[in-house]
Amino acid sequence: MPYRADDPALYFDAHVFVCVNERAPDHSRGCCKAKGAEGLREYMKGRAKALGLGKVRINQAGCLDRCELGPTVVIYPEGVWYTVRSEADVDEVLETHVKNGGRVERLLLPPELTPAKLAKARAGG
């Protein structure tokens, strides 16, 4: 386990990272930016503020390496991943997960969906 009892307190109660990475248009993996990640991140930042969420930060991040499933979002310290495709998705993640501590089941990204497994599935393997 990575945690230690004597670690400092968390600086942010919820630290949200939104992948905004851009790849060339013909890249086989695609990219989050081409799926509107930048606008969704801006929207999320504004909504988090409007909701008065306290020690919460909505950051942009480089490639989170789950490009096929994007736009991808990961929320720490819990390490829960979501695919967030619309402003309605953003609202639901902020309200249900960040504000109320629940989970948005329909948007969850399970850890077993790795790039290798996705490539294999596509190839019919």
Add this chain to the structure above:
Amino acid sequence: MPYRADDPALYFDAHVFVCVNERAPDHSRGCCKAKGAEGLREYMKGRAKALGLGKVRINQAGCLDRCELGPTVVIYPEGVWYTVRSEADVDEVLETHVKNGGRVERLLLPPELTPAKLAKARAGG
């Protein structure tokens, strides 16, 4: 507590975010990019690979809002923050923290060092 017993397993055992944000040269808070954050992140990425660290990702991030203390790095899921100013610092964080699960006490960024408190201290308050 943000964790739930039924959350999916972690996708990365150590998810490291390095702030590479750039501000105007005359900005009072400074920025991590001006302190060499991009080069340090590239170095960290290469070293993590060379060390054969498994499910570890070294990502760049937008402004982590602790600019005065940069270059800043946060490691999740444990949420431990460091100031990393040199390649030697990077080596120590990777070896001691990420590989061996320890903490690099001399580089730790305590949560009470907020921008507001730093500004107050500077103003002699």
